[in-house]
Each structure stands twice: as structure tokens, then as C-alpha cells.
Amino acid sequence: MTKLFSVQKTPSPTLRILYRGGPIMQISIHLLAILSLGSYVWMGGWRGITPGLLSSAVAYGVVWYILGMFATTLFYHRYLAHGSFKMPRLMQWPWAFLAASAAMMGPSWWVSHHRHHHQYSDQPPDLHSPSRGFWWSHMIWLFTTQPQRLPLDIERQRILRLWDRLYFVPTLLILLASVALGPEYAIAYLISLVILFHAVQCVNSVCHCFGTQPFDSRDNSRSNPWIALLTLGEGFHNPHHTFSHSARHGFSHDGYRVSLRPDPTFWLIQALAQVGLASDIRLPSLAQWQSKARFDRREMANSYQNRQC
Numbered sequence: 001m002t003k004l005f006s007v008q009k010t011p012s013p014t015l016r017i018l019y020r021g022g023p024i025m026q027i028s029i030h031l032l033a034i035l036s037l038g039s040y041v042w043m044g045g046w047r048g049i050t051p052g053l054l055s056s057a058v059a060y061g062v063v064w065y066i067l068g069m070f071a072t073t074l075f076y077h078r079y080l081a082h083g084s085f086k087m088p089r090l091m092q093w094p095w096a097f098l099a100a101s102a103a104m105m106g107p108s109w110w111v112s113h114h115r116h117h118h119q120y121s122d123q124p125p126d127l128h129s130p131s132r133g134f135w136w137s138h139m140i141w142l143f144t145t146q147p148q149r150l151p152l153d154i155e156r157q158r159i160l161r162l163w164d165r166l167y168f169v170p171t172l173l174i175l176l177a178s179v180a181l182g183p184e185y186a187i188a189y190l191i192s193l194v195i196l197f198h199a200v201q202c203v204n205s206v207c208h209c210f211g212t213q214p215f216d217s218r219d220n221s222r223s224n225p226w227i228a229l230l231t232l233g234e235g236f237h238n239p240h241h242t243f244s245h246s247a248r249h250g251f252s253h254d255g256y257r258v259s260l261r262p263d264p265t266f267w268l269i270q271a272l273a274q275v276g277l278a279s280d281i282r283l284p285s286l287a288q289w290q291s292k293a294r295f296d297r298r299e300m301a302n303s304y305q306n307r308q309c
């Protein structure tokens with residue numbers, strides 16, 4: 001047990017077994033969401049639901065979706081995986097709890113897979129490239145892969161290591177609290193987890209297949225405004241792959257100058273900076289932007305669909 005919570009460069013056999021619980025947890029969440037909603041309707045629970053209860057249950061699910069998505073995009077992705085900005089050490093605790101409560105696995109697991117994806121994006125070693133098939137990149141890869149190396153910068157932080165090993169606990173706690181509130185709230189939380197899972201996976205699948213390529217990222221990453229809407233800015237995946245250190249993903253260009261796109265995750269980072277909870281926000285320089293911008297409009301437009309998908 002002690003070994004499970006110690007710093008590890010490569011996951012030990014015990015840790016690999018623990019990580020195998022991730023896909024099982026996702027399947028269980030999907031099944032529970034379908035079965036609980038189905039049985040609620042089948043047993044006539046909906047007959048007693050008032051408009052007030054329905055709207056508060058929907059709002060409950062939406063709040064958990066937004067919190068879980070921000071924790072994934074702002075904390076796991078832009079902060080931990082790419083170091084796009086800095087934050088006080090104490091703030092990592094609630095963010096890590098929220099990200100794990102979205103059933104997104106733990107910090108070491110998430111960052112390990114994500115850095116590997118950037119290192120080999122759309123090349124044969126890439127674990128979730130659509131070149132192996134759309135559904136592979138969307139979810140099948142989760143059932144067949146394990147992190148090869150764990151990020152030592154994450155592993156050396158005790159609290160992040162703890163949440164990495166206890167990745168299933170926050171989801172379980174929120175689910176139990178939701179059940180205590182009432183079946184409508186438990187169903188809303190489960191449905192929010194299912195939608196969140198597929199929205200995040202769309203960045204791996206849809207955003208490497210469908211969208212535009214305003215920048216030369218040297219891979220198939222694309223900007224897709226619909227996925228950006230669902231993922232609070234992450235769908236602008238082509239600028240992200242081009243300037244992976246940038247805290248802002250939502251930008252493009254009109255051939256002459258940078259044009260900004262709505263990026264709620266970046267807006268939240270800016271808001272946190274205003275109250276001293278974020279600092280050292282990194283953005284690409286004008287020279288970096290100019291060296292990567294594609295000016296051939298036909299090349300940008302024709303790139304809407306990747307032939308591999």
C-alpha cells in the first residue's frame with residue numbers, strides 16, 4: 001500500500017491494476033445513468049416531479065458539468081500538463097478534487113497521456129490519433145492503454161499523487177451526496193458526467209478530424225467552434241497544438257492580424273489573475289504567431305475534413 005502512494009517513474013504493477021479501474025468506472029457511470037433514468041421514468045417517478053424540482057435538478061447537473069469541465073481544461077490541461085500559468089499551491093487541492101469528481105482520472109494519469117499525445121501527435125505512437133479510427137480516438141484507446149511514464153513534476157507533489165491514486169473517491173462522494181439530495185439530483189449528476197466524458201473525448205476525436213487549420217501545427221489538429229462551445233474553449237485545438245504553452249486557445253487570424261475566439265477557460269484564468277489566484281500567464285509572441293500562421297486561404301478551407309476520418 002505504501003508503494004502505491006510513493007513517487008513512481010513508471011507505474012508499478014499494483015498501480016497499473018488500480019488504473020484499470022478507470023474504464024470500469026466510466027462504463028459503470030454510463031450504465032448507471034441509463035438505468036437510473038430508465039427506471040425513474042418506468043416506475044413513474046416523473047409524475048410527481050414539479051417544474052421547480054426539475055429545473056433545480058437540471059441546474060445541479062449543469063453546475064457539476066461546468067465545474068468538472070473547468071477543472072479538466074484549466075487545471076489538468078492548461079496548468080498541470082502545459083504550465084500555461086502559475087497558481088498558489090493550496091489552490092491545487094480543490095481543483096484536483098473537482099477534476100477527479102468529473103471522473104477524469106487522476107493528475108499523473110491524465111498528464112502522462114496528454115504529454116505523450118503532444119509528443120507524438122498523429123504519428124504512430126500517438127495513443128489516441130484518429131489515424132487508428134474515429135472511435136479508437138474517441139474512447140476505445142482508454143480500454144487498451146496504460147501510461148508508460150508518470151510525470152515526475154506531478155508525482156513529487158504529495159497531494160496530487162494522493163488524488164491520482166484515489167481518483168475514484170471524489171466521484172463516489174459527489175454521487176453519494178447527490179443520492180442523499182434525491183434521485184433527480186443523482187440522475188442529473190450521472191448524466192452530466194456522461195456528457196462531460198464525450199465532450200472531452202471529442203477534442204481527441206472530432207478536433208483531429210473536422211475543423212480548420214489556421215496555423216501550421218504539423219499534425220491534424222483542427223479548430224472546431226462547436227466542440228469549443230461544449231468544452232469551454234478547448235475546441236480551438238489547432239492553435240493549441242501550434243502554441244501548446246499558450247494559456248489562450250481561442251484565437252485565429254484573418255490573414256493580417258490575430259482574431260480572438262470565445263475561450264471561457266482563458267477568461268477564468270484572467271479572472272483568477274485579477275484576484276491573485278493566477279499569475280505568469282503565457283501567450284505566444286507576435287513573432288511566434290507570424291511564423292506559424294497559414295496565409296493560404298484554400299489550404300485553410302480545404303483542411304475542414306481530415307481524409308483519415
Ligand SMILES: [Zn+2]
Nearest residue numbers: 081114118244
Ligand atoms: Zn494539450
Ligand SMILES: [Zn+2]
Nearest residue numbers: 203204221237
Ligand atoms: Zn490533440
